[in-house]
Amino acid sequence: MGKFKIPSVPSTTNKTIRFPNDVIEEVEKAIQGKECTFSAFVIAAVRMALDNIDE
16 A cells, blocks of 8 residues: 555636526536535536647
8 A cells, every 4th residue: 555645735826707697506506415616616627628629
């Protein structure tokens, strides 16, 4: 078994963006009862979009 390594937290920058109310409601429904924040959901969704973008 490997040694435990304390994870590092990536640096972040605060950005203010606007979401349509219906999108906010859908995200909140999707994460309800799960250990996930709105920010974590949005970050995962953006990363997936970036990974799948056609250049």
